[in-house]
Amino acid sequence: MTGAPEHLPLLDRTGLPDDENLRILLARYPRAQWWEHENIHGLSGHWLEIHNSFREAGKILAGGIADYREGRKSAPDFARWFTPRLNRLLGHLDTHHRIEDDIYFPKFVEAEKRLTRGFDILEGDHHQIHAALESNAEAANAFLRALQENEDKQRFAADNYAMENEKLVAMLTRHLDDEEDLIVPLILDRGDRTFGH
Numbered sequence: 001m002t003g004a005p006e007h008l009p010l011l012d013r014t015g016l017p018d019d020e021n022l023r024i025l026l027a028r029y030p031r032a033q034w035w036e037h038e039n040i041h042g043l044s045g046h047w048l049e050i051h052n053s054f055r056e057a058g059k060i061l062a063g064g065i066a067d068y069r070e071g072r073k074s075a076p077d078f079a080r081w082f083t084p085r086l087n088r089l090l091g092h093l094d095t096h097h098r099i100e101d102d103i104y105f106p107k108f109v110e111a112e113k114r115l116t117r118g119f120d121i122l123e124g125d126h127h128q129i130h131a132a133l134e135s136n137a138e139a140a141n142a143f144l145r146a147l148q149e150n151e152d153k154q155r156f157a158a159d160n161y162a163m164e165n166e167k168l169v170a171m172l173t174r175h176l177d178d179e180e181d182l183i184v185p186l187i188l189d190r191g192d193r194t195f196g197h
Contacts, residue, residue, distance in 0.1 A: 006117065006120040006121045006124050007127075008125075010125055010128050010129070010174045011167070013178070015181070016118060016121065016178050016181060016182070021115065022114075022115065022117065022182065024114060025115075025185035025189055026181050026185050028185065028189065031180075031181070037188045039187060039188045039192065042191075044183070044184045047180070047183060047187070050096065051176045051180060053092075054089070054092070054093065054096075055176065057085070057088070058165075058169035058172060058173075059169075061082070061085060061086060061089065061165055061169075062169060064085070065082075065162050065165060068082075069158050079147050083144065086137075086140050090136070090137060093129070094130070094133070097126045100126070101123055104183075105119045105122065105123065108183060111195070112186055115186065118178075118182045122175070122179050122182065125171075125175045129171055129172060129175060132168045132171055135167075135168075136167075139157075139165075140161055142157050142161070143157040143158055145157075
């Protein structure tokens, strides 16, 4: 990669830039046909499963905060339920991004130089998501501390965390979709062996 991640704000994007180099393989392997391809069941299928687990974890956290805010969970029950799930998501995302940046993205760029800009964008996304993860964790900790306070402080902290979580999930969703549009067609095209699998 170029060493300078391209910064395109995730919340302002509707997809990857309109650059024919970034879409060349996606045009050959459209998303609707991925699960019919013979190479889907290796690395690319695993990649999609991991991404779907992140999407699902985001939905579960959003559902849990809604349950608390709407009175379906007490504060202590919510705290016991929420903390391990949030920590698991944050840890898995951090590990996944490190593996991508350090191991897979360089392999993908080596296999298809025309996608270099796309991987620079994805690396830039990781920096944005990392900042959002830190902000999310701070809001979550403030919310958990507020569970010991009065209802107004709890409600304010819950609302603040809910906004941070919605922002993170929106960023993550955009990033995961864009990353899949680059990576899955490349793996389908070249096969797992190209990437050491």
